[in-house]
Amino acid sequence: QQPVQSPQAVILREGEDAVINCSSSKALYSVHWYRQKHGEAPVFLMILLKGGEQKGHDKISASFNEKKQQSSLYLTASQLSYSGTYFCGYNAGNMLTFGGGTRLMVKP
């Protein structure tokens, strides 16, 4: 069963903040966040591990609530380059199961 992402889509003005949520019904080893621009490959943003360790992008932050099996990605002071579809993927073994994505559009 794939993780559920919310919202499905969001439109921002440059400089505004956004939060993208990801929840799972399965116990997770790690949560992975990617951004994909139209016609391109998904680009790695962040991994959150059980125990609180994070690996990833300096300008993007995220949280992982292990008890609730939820993760949130925080985009602050958004830039035009943040536009794209954001995917969370959970890893409960050796395979990544991705959510349906959140489409983010940043306007000038």
Place this chain on the structure above:
Amino acid sequence: ETGVTQSPTHLIKTRGQQVTLRCSSQSGHNTVSWYQQALGQGPQFIFQYYREEENGRGNFPPRFSGLQFPNYSSELNVNALELDDSALYLCASSLTSAGTDTQYFGPGTRLTVL
């Protein structure tokens, strides 16, 4: 350091044909995972290869098969193509098969089945 590469970029096939897609992993990575991404959806896990052995499989029929070579490059083969196989096929390489390792995606192969 060379990133993940895939070939071909685009491919058009007809129903019933067979197709082979190729992926070269990032230098130093011994694990390759394959994903199918339909338009407007997230990538769906097909299978993973670790040190030339299949190391996990998603909910895909046996007509989806793969190989990994000693240099850790990989192939995805799809037999008896169906219209629903039209999608972007992505491969991703990682340092190991550990679930905590980052997977780096290639640019994908766009397959159209007519």
